[in-house]
Amino acid sequence: MIANIDKTNSLTKCIVYFNDGNVHTFYSLDKKHKNSKQDKALGMRRLDKMLTGTFKAKFETAIIYDNELNGAELAKYKRGVRVN
Template identity: 70%
Template sequence: MMSENAINGALTKCIVWFYDGNSRTFYSRDKSHKSAKPNMALGIRRLEKMLLETFKGKWETAIIYVNKNNGEEIAKYKKGVRV
């Protein structure tokens, strides 16, 4: 579980709908080390790796958004393929 500061500091988030009917929100880890500046591309790559390797075959739909209210959609995936 991430701390409130880590959630608020994340640049992107990913909402995942699993085959079992559950859904979860994951937040990006945008820093390579503690004192580094946040890097959105790094965070997105880490979210994609989580989807395509860690949860491979367990989810139906996933959408990556900018971590703001009404944030812009960055990427959408269906059954392991980016659409």
């Protein structure tokens, strides 16, 4: 059990624009266990896994941002493929 799972603690977030018109924001889980140090690359890898696995062919566009106000764009996916 990873303590304090909270979207405010996440380092990155992913906004997914689904084919059916829905838009959802997913927040990364950046820890391996509750006492570990936050790992941004790990969180991004998990979001990548979600986009290229679970949601493959279900979304039009997905963008990963830094989880802060006006956060920088880190990665962009189009129809299940990473483009940037």
